[in-house]
Amino acid sequence: MLKKFFFFDIDHTLGLDISSIIPADTVYCLHRLKQSGHFVSIATGRLQCDAQRFADNYGIGAVVSDGGNSLSIDGTILEMNGLPLTDCKALLHELDTCHLPWAVVADNTPVRYTPYAMYPHADSRNYMKTITRPIDIDSLTAVYKIMYVRPESGQPVPSRHRLPHLPYLDNTWLIEPIDKGAGISRMMNHLNADPADAVVFGDGLNDISMFHKPFYSIAMGNSCPELKERADYVTGDNDQGGILQACITFGWI
Numbered sequence: 001m002l003k004k005f006f007f008f009d010i011d012h013t014l015g016l017d018i019s020s021i022i023p024a025d026t027v028y029c030l031h032r033l034k035q036s037g038h039f040v041s042i043a044t045g046r047l048q049c050d051a052q053r054f055a056d057n058y059g060i061g062a063v064v065s066d067g068g069n070s071l072s073i074d075g076t077i078l079e080m081n082g083l084p085l086t087d088c089k090a091l092l093h094e095l096d097t098c099h100l101p102w103a104v105v106a107d108n109t110p111v112r113y114t115p116y117a118m119y120p121h122a123d124s125r126n127y128m129k130t131i132t133r134p135i136d137i138d139s140l141t142a143v144y145k146i147m148y149v150r151p152e153s154g155q156p157v158p159s160r161h162r163l164p165h166l167p168y169l170d171n172t173w174l175i176e177p178i179d180k181g182a183g184i185s186r187m188m189n190h191l192n193a194d195p196a197d198a199v200v201f202g203d204g205l206n207d208i209s210m211f212h213k214p215f216y217s218i219a220m221g222n223s224c225p226e227l228k229e230r231a232d233y234v235t236g237d238n239d240q241g242g243i244l245q246a247c248i249t250f251g252w253i
Contacts, residue, residue: 007043009202018125029244032253043180068183087161088143098156102148120170146175181209
């Protein structure tokens with residue numbers, strides 16, 4: 001059997017909702033893929049440390065994380081890059097001017113820091129600890145993620161400063177890298193593998209960057225319409241055996 005290189009999004013693809021839980025049939029499928037000699041990796045927007053913990057829990061050896069900005073194999077970080085620092089600082093200063101509470105992830109820990117005591121963090125699906133403390137924006141040396149409260153009607157709307165914005169929990173915007181495709185390409189190059197042998201699974205807008213040739217792209221049944229339109233194949237929902245269904249259909253296991 002021709003070896004394939006599989007890259008799976010986590011939330012709503014491998015995992016149920018925003019959680020650490022993978023359905024039993026998907027766990028079985030991942031085991032069979034590795035048993036059959038295929039390469040299995042995560043491809044996620046999650047911070048490297050959180051993605052690595054998830055991968056370790058399920059015996060997945062490779063991780064493309066931070067929306068394509070970080071790569072690791074067997075727990076060793078090959079590269080980890082933050083968001084454009086100048087743009088991030090400009091946005092944070094503007095958010096202060098607009099009186100829009102924000103939080104920032106500035107290191108490889110599941111912690112976000114905010115100078116705003118009222119920064120919202122009630123949603124139980126949030127995996128990050130929120131710590132309130134003063135932050136000197138101009139002293140930041142790296143920024144991996146920014147979250148900020150969406151303006152209400154009549155409030156000033158800040159410039160996006162060329163940074164990708166995704167709807168997030170607690171009525172906030174999430175800013176994180178969204179070029180998983182570039183990360184997968186660099187991982188394939190590191191492995192000296194043919195990009196045409198890559199198979200990607202996803203469900204959301206932040207997966208669009210990896211739904212392009214030469215990768216073979218599979219959208220979950222619960223995917224957004226925009227992703228399904230770009231997919232080579234649409235499988236079942238992630239909680240109804242969609243990943244296992246696709247891998248059996250194409251004879252990968």
